[in-house]
Amino acid sequence: MTSGPGVGIVVVSHSRALARAALALASEMLHGRRVRIEIAAGLDETTFGTDAVQVKHAIEKVDGPDGVVVLMDLGSAVLSAELALDLLEDPAIRERVILSSAPIVEGLVVAAVAASGGASRSEVATEARNALLGKAAHLSVPDQDAAEVASTPVGDEVVGVFAVANRHGLHARPAARLVGEVSGLDAAVTLTNLTTGTGPVPAASLSRVATLGAQEGHRVEVRASGPQAQEAVEHVLALAARSFDETTETPVLPELAPTAGPVAASPGIAIGPVRRLDVAPV
């Protein structure tokens, strides 16, 4: 039975408890957005194993016109998922299922965020596949082979800068909030960590935003082009002013003075169309 738009996600794991816990972690990132996610895990509540028939039912449950991305843990989870594809009676469903090689925990988090933002199934699968970039970047040299940001500004660019107020920096939850804020807007948005020089990365990609390494106090430039460039930058700055809705933190306003007119965000000369950005009243 097919459902509405948006990519569906299936989690195949030997352990039902593990799959449920991964789902709970990922759900924290969705901030109320709905994503169709089903688990097909364990033979029962406690017995480890996978069942291709369970996987087939899960695929059918989350299927829709945008298709399905399947995440699997190891070994027989993959065999069961592949067998599930063979068991699907409707070849049209089979055509729109992608089996992802992503790790199950990190992959589910980024896949859920991407799907909630309206990404296509191939975009969701790409995000999931790149899910380890953030961790890798934090631990060592950032991945040199990461996909280049292909961005040619369309029309005028809008630029803003914010300082990260969150005590733990722009970690997974606020990053997911930021990604959610810009996805769905008709704008190409990038982020650059001005303090470390990392970036630009596409603001719509959680796996790439995770590589910015933006810690508390770091200054991050948000740059947008496209029909909704203005809204995109305004939304991001407003969100940053609220510490990305991290409720455990006391929001710290960025340094822009609300009524003093344009303030240089960085030393030096900027050339380009000027947009005045006011801090929205809270």
Next chain:
Amino acid sequence: MSDDVTTAAFGAWVRRFAELVAQERDHLTELDSAIGDADHGTNLDRGMKAAVAALDEQQPSSAGPLLTKVGMTLVSTVGGASGPLYGTLFLRMGSTLGDVPVTTPEQVATAFRAGLEGVVARGKAQADDKTMYDALAPALDALEAALSDGLGLGDALTRARASAEAGRDATIPMLARKGRASYLGERSVGHQDPGATSVTLLIAAAADALG
């Protein structure tokens, strides 16, 4: 033809395989503890018991649906890789044989060959990866050779069993390249593969019940 195989014989094969798996369950698990996650015997025993229970509840009256029913039961009850692998083996045999009351020895061999191809498509194993393939492939080669040499099905399956046993024993010095054992690398050498062991029981059961 006295060599034709009835549906009842296929049912007897499944039950005989379940019996052998139950007998060898601890041995299979022991082999799997050395080079796996120690659940092959438990998983396959659970699956085969469920398959027999499904047949006891309602045994299809032709070979294809019977083997398909066994395959689907295994898929949902084994839990480990043997579920999709043995499941696919039986499902392919079932769809190859179709809804017929008796099968010729040649049809049985063709069905086995389709089953092996299904296992390879599913698990992507090759010769010497140290898997069930290393016992099943030689067994089917021997079965086909024996039948084309004019032997009856019983004798052909006896030869197939001998080849399966030889293939199973040959896995001992192999380095595992598939499955959990492959994570062990060199430590997998010197241990008999559990999958090759259980599939040898499948061929042995066939020699007992189909010949």
